[in-house]
Each structure stands twice: as structure tokens, then as C-alpha cells.
Amino acid sequence: MDSALSQVLKSPTIVLTVGTPEVHEEIYFVHESVLTRSSHYFKHLLNSKFAENSKKEVTLSTVVDTPEACELFLEFAYNGRFEPPTTSNALLCYGKAYLFAEKIQATAFKHYIYERAKAEAEQKFQELDFLFKTIRPTDALSQRRVELLETWSSLIEMIYDGTYDSKDELLKAEPLPDPSVSFKGHMQNMKSWLDTTNLDTFRRLLSQISAKYPLVIACSPQILRLVRCIPEFAADILNHQLNSAIDEIQKAQDIAAGNVSTTARKRSMFHTHNGVVWSISDEY
Structure with missing residues (x-):
């Protein structure tokens, strides 16, 4: 061969x-x-x-x-x-x-x-x-x-x-938010609307770095002008910033949920040690 x-x-x-x-x-x-x-x-x-x-x-x-x-x-x-x-x-x-x-x-x-x-x-x-x-x-x-x-x-x-x-086509295909959807559901919907995995990779790189280092970018009058003159670039930066904000909210919610669970377990252990037995409904 x-x-x-x-x-x-x-x-x-x-x-x-x-x-x-x-x-x-x-x-x-x-x-x-x-x-x-x-x-x-x-x-x-x-x-x-x-x-x-x-x-x-x-x-x-x-x-x-x-x-x-x-x-x-x-x-x-x-x-x-x-x-x-x-x-x-x-x-x-x-x-x-x-x-x-x-x-x-x-x-x-x-x-x-x-x-x-x-x-x-x-x-x-x-x-x-x-x-x-x-x-x-x-x-x-x-x-x-x-x-x-x-x-x-x-x-x-x-x-x-x-x-x-294909950003415009992706956004047009998304349904309007449903008022009956839970807050967590809305967060997941927002993540899907802001998803950039199907967009041009080099555009994503330029906007992601620009969103990550705003103080550095703000030193350039040329780049600030481009933010105003190229709507797609400004929208991509905003998408990355919103994604970061959503990630921070989800992280805070996970930490809060973990703290509540830990507190409940500690309370149960303490009262069991003192001879009091708590039911599941009493713990939560």
C-alpha cells in the first residue's frame, strides 16, 4: 500500500x-x-x-x-x-x-x-x-x-x-421569554440566547478579550470608536459581559444553596447529640 x-x-x-x-x-x-x-x-x-x-x-x-x-x-x-x-x-x-x-x-x-x-x-x-x-x-x-x-x-x-x-438568524429563531418560566429557567434561556459557539471564532476571540480587559481597551480611542461604529462588535462584547454576570449569579446561588444545606445538617447533628431527634420536615 x-x-x-x-x-x-x-x-x-x-x-x-x-x-x-x-x-x-x-x-x-x-x-x-x-x-x-x-x-x-x-x-x-x-x-x-x-x-x-x-x-x-x-x-x-x-x-x-x-x-x-x-x-x-x-x-x-x-x-x-x-x-x-x-x-x-x-x-x-x-x-x-x-x-x-x-x-x-x-x-x-x-x-x-x-x-x-x-x-x-x-x-x-x-x-x-x-x-x-x-x-x-x-x-x-x-x-x-x-x-x-x-x-x-x-x-x-x-x-x-x-x-x-449566523447571529441574526439564531436570535430571530429564539422564542420570546415565557412569564411562567422560573427564574432559573430564564437564566438557562439567557445562556442559550447568548451562546457564541456557532459564531465566527476569531470574532469571538476579539470580543471576549476586549470584554475581559475593559480598562486596557478603554485606553484606545480607536477601539472605543470601533465599539460605536461596528454594532456586531459592541453586541459581542455585551454578550460576553452578560454571560459572565450570569455565571456569577449561578455561582452565588450554588454557594448559598450549599450553605443552607450545611446549616441544616449541622442543626440536625447538634440536636441529635442532645437527645432530640428531628424529622425531615423539621430540618428543612
């Missing part, structure tokens, strides 16, 4: 041109089987009767088709992973690669980018949150804050302009 590598090497190569001559253009020679197994876009394109299929040449030249993003995709397509970009602004590279993955419908690549971007963003914002509380605006370290928030602002504009989600 042929190995997977053997199958790849036996497949024909495609001439893949990415970018524009005016900005930056690169030509790659890629095995057809690698492209078709990693991207629904290439799978349909190369299995169709389009001119690109007969010529074995594909050109990608829109604004999201950058050689940098394509090279991350090709590294992932061949190896199942990629090395972090050799740049000081990896987050911006991940955002561009994510939009490229969105275009070529590379699901596994998109998920991998999201995981890498999430780890990078959480680390940078944790560090920035600590520095925010300990440095003055005139300190040299504050430049890191400026650079990160400028990158974050660019990512918000880029991702919210180039991705889509």
Missing part, C-alpha cells in the same frame, strides 16, 4: 500565483492532492471544468490573498502545523491568514490559526494588564501597550469586515 507521502508525490503540481505585482506576488508549485485535501475551495476548483483546472494554474489576487498568509497555509497543509511568523506582530499575521483561510474554506487551518492567535492574545493582554497597573504613560514600556492596541484595532476592523456569522 502506498504511503500518504507517496500519494502526494505522485499527484500533479499546480502553479499557484498569489498576490499582485504592484504589492507583492509569489509563485508556488504545489501538489494538487495537498490543495484538494486541505481546502474546499481548491477541491471544487481543481475537480471542476474551470479553465484553471485544464491549465493546472491558479491565480489568487484579491486583498486577502497575500504570500505571507499563503505560505502559512502551505506549511500547515504539508506538515499539519506551522512555525510562528518571524515578525514582531504575529497577531496581525494570524488575522490575515485567517481571512485567507476563510476565502479558501480551509476549516482545519482556520481552527489552528484561532488556537495560535488565542494563546498569543491571552499572553500579551495578561502582561499588558499587569503593566497597565504599574507603569506611567510616559514609561518606555507603555509603547508595548500602544503597539498592541493598534494591532488589536486593526484586527477588529479586518476580521469584522471580512467574516460572517
